[in-house]
Amino acid sequence: MRLLHNRCRSTPSLRDLPNHVAAIRDAQSAIQRSDRETLRAHTLQLREFVQRGAEVASPKVLALGGALVCEAVAQVLGKSLYDVQLTAGIILAHGAVAEMQTGEGKTLSGLMPAVLHALSGRGVHVATPNTYLATRDFETLRPVIEHLGLTAGCLSDDADHGQRAAAYECDITYAPGYAFGFDYLRDQMALRSTAGGRLGDQLRQRLRGAASETQLLQRGRHCAILDEIDHVLVDDATSPLILSAAGDREAPDAAIHQAAKQIAATLSAEEHFQIAPDGSGLELLPAGIEAIYDDSAPTGDPQLRRAWHEYVHLALRATHQFHRDVHYIVTADKVRIIDASTGRVFDDRTWNDGQHQAIEAKEGLRITTEQTALARITRQRFYRMYDVLCGMTGTAAGCAAELNEFYHLSVVEVPLRVPSRRRTLASVRCTDIQEKRNRIVDEARNCQRRGQPVLIGTHSIAESQQLAERFETEGLRFELLNGKQDADEAEIIAAAGRCGAITIATNLAGRGTDIHLDADAAAAGGLHVIITQHHAIDRVDRQLIGRSARQGDPGSVRFYYALDDPLIRQAPWIARWLERQIANPSDHSDRDSQRLANMIAKLQVQHQRRQASLRRDLLQKDLATQNLIVKPRTRSAQGIEK
Numbered sequence: 001m002r003l004l005h006n007r008c009r010s011t012p013s014l015r016d017l018p019n020h021v022a023a024i025r026d027a028q029s030a031i032q033r034s035d036r037e038t039l040r041a042h043t044l045q046l047r048e049f050v051q052r053g054a055e056v057a058s059p060k061v062l063a064l065g066g067a068l069v070c071e072a073v074a075q076v077l078g079k080s081l082y083d084v085q086l087t088a089g090i091i092l093a094h095g096a097v098a099e100m101q102t103g104e105g106k107t108l109s110g111l112m113p114a115v116l117h118a119l120s121g122r123g124v125h126v127a128t129p130n131t132y133l134a135t136r137d138f139e140t141l142r143p144v145i146e147h148l149g150l151t152a153g154c155l156s157d158d159a160d161h162g163q164r165a166a167a168y169e170c171d172i173t174y175a176p177g178y179a180f181g182f183d184y185l186r187d188q189m190a191l192r193s194t195a196g197g198r199l200g201d202q203l204r205q206r207l208r209g210a211a212s213e214t215q216l217l218q219r220g221r222h223c224a225i226l227d228e229i230d231h232v233l234v235d236d237a238t239s240p241l242i243l244s245a246a247g248d249r250e251a252p253d254a255a256i257h258q259a260a261k262q263i264a265a266t267l268s269a270e271e272h273f274q275i276a277p278d279g280s281g282l283e284l285l286p287a288g289i290e291a292i293y294d295d296s297a298p299t300g301d302p303q304l305r306r307a308w309h310e311y312v313h314l315a316l317r318a319t320h321q322f323h324r325d326v327h328y329i330v331t332a333d334k335v336r337i338i339d340a341s342t343g344r345v346f347d348d349r350t351w352n353d354g355q356h357q358a359i360e361a362k363e364g365l366r367i368t369t370e371q372t373a374l375a376r377i378t379r380q381r382f383y384r385m386y387d388v389l390c391g392m393t394g395t396a397a398g399c400a401a402e403l404n405e406f407y408h409l410s411v412v413e414v415p416l417r418v419p420s421r422r423r424t425l426a427s428v429r430c431t432d433i434q435e436k437r438n439r440i441v442d443e444a445r446n447c448q449r450r451g452q453p454v455l456i457g458t459h460s461i462a463e464s465q466q467l468a469e470r471f472e473t474e475g476l477r478f479e480l481l482n483g484k485q486d487a488d489e490a491e492i493i494a495a496a497g498r499c500g501a502i503t504i505a506t507n508l509a510g511r512g513t514d515i516h517l518d519a520d521a522a523a524a525g526g527l528h529v530i531i532t533q534h535h536a537i538d539r540v541d542r543q544l545i546g547r548s549a550r551q552g553d554p555g556s557v558r559f560y561y562a563l564d565d566p567l568i569r570q571a572p573w574i575a576r577w578l579e580r581q582i583a584n585p586s587d588h589s590d591r592d593s594q595r596l597a598n599m600i601a602k603l604q605v606q607h608q609r610r611q612a613s614l615r616r617d618l619l620q621k622d623l624a625t626q627n628l629i630v631k632p633r634t635r636s637a638q639g640i641e642k
Ligand SMILES: Nc1ncnc2c1ncn2[C@@H]1O[C@H](COP(=O)(O)OP(=O)(O)OP(=O)(O)O)[C@@H](O)[C@H]1O
Pocket: 079, 080, 081, 082, 085, 100, 101, 102, 103, 104, 105, 106, 107, 108, 393, 394, 511, 512, 513, 514, 546, 550, 551
């Protein structure tokens, strides 16, 4: 067991962790095979004890609470919690983060701290990266929670006000991380519309006991348990949460977006604008501004919401930085955003500050009115408001310092339950994407012949579709999981570990996806993961790798590289090295694979630093203003609106 950085207030004592586990085991033997009513009576007693002031992380509460959860899991799910799961649960009960490798059983580990923190009667919010995982965890764990006499609710995306409020009344509420933030903003808007005044004042009044007629959704922010905490607090935290008034009418400035699109098509890179080498930014050059402000510039138009050159800038970004089937899809004449690290498609989100409209113009769709931002908050500021914040992930290494700096969280590494049997195979280096596809097809075919299931992780819907076309031409049996497929996601995942299965997927098959092997698949070597190219965030790669060799199963992983990979093109020194390697194929050794992996890791670290610095700026600005309300016509940071 290891602490990944400086100790802070809520760090558990590493030396005491095994003693707590032993105490839970002892306490469980005393209540083993008790009937449901007895377990509920014990829970009630413990609840009273906590509500009289006992600490959740005190030895007595941990021992009895842990024992009750273990016994309920055994009776309802027929499973016995592993020591590593109890250890992780104890770390969370202290208000810290447990790094537990992928597949080690985090879903069940999070149950004990959820129950313990719920004993206060003030509600626990369990946040997951997406609705699919929130629903799955809720459905699995609700019977256990109810067995102990507690209640559980889940926020579905389409739940109305009443259903949401009912879910929040429960002891434990499951939802995707962003849903808690948006509901907080909704409550703040409701308070403001009934009474006026500064956002937050009314809530403070209500917490002090003053009467309020407003029907709020949330009971407050006592405890948040974040599954995949690095996704919720780091990856997702690059954009703020912005609550907006729906705007589905034709935009008054639609003609201006169209004109901007036409002008943008006449401008050229390097002469009029410049794109950052990593593709992250696009800057207009003086010659570009000059070209934009010619005689035809609609500068006096009353419909202009921003300066004319900003419209053209948006149109340029829409063309060069936002790609269909990579950043968004178009269905039913609507632009729908794809989440970069999870591959999920969001139906009800839009990019803000006119970017969405510029993309609609590019795609030849009806240009909708920009949504009016009503309230906004950074996820960093929102989650810092909880009395207790804790969570778990398989990939905290690499962002432990940020969790510590922004959220004052300690990260404790929990060891593997059984040694990993995952084999990392020598990477494959190709001249271009075509060669890469051919070699992936060959490898997948060989695996299928010997019965080994294969998961091929691609970067985008577009890449997954292009690969799928190749597989179709070759007559190979495969499934496609990219959010656009007709078949149910859960069914595809359930079949992905069967003997001879080939699954081509986006990051949808990453975090949280639990692929079960059948006996023949295990005998054939377990799940083989092919990664078609590195992600800029190494944790996304590690999550995909983590679909194989879970809980001591066999499994393997192989990376593919090509000279035209976007990440390699950003790093000429890697491209040169790779070219030399391709020219001397006989020289490939494990050491070379490792060297290449190290070079890519350096790029990923640089990317992560840049992103962390953006998040730091975002939080500092948010903390400096302390505003939740968005003043009309002010520009906000690039975010995603709902
Ligand atoms: N105590 C247990 N006994 C038996 N099976 C278990 C136990 N705990 C977890 N499992 C099984 O192990 C598998 C992995 O669990 P889970 O999906 O919770 O892992 P995870 O750590 O969340 O993985 P990921 O990091 O990929 O999200 C599941 O099939 C689960 O049912």
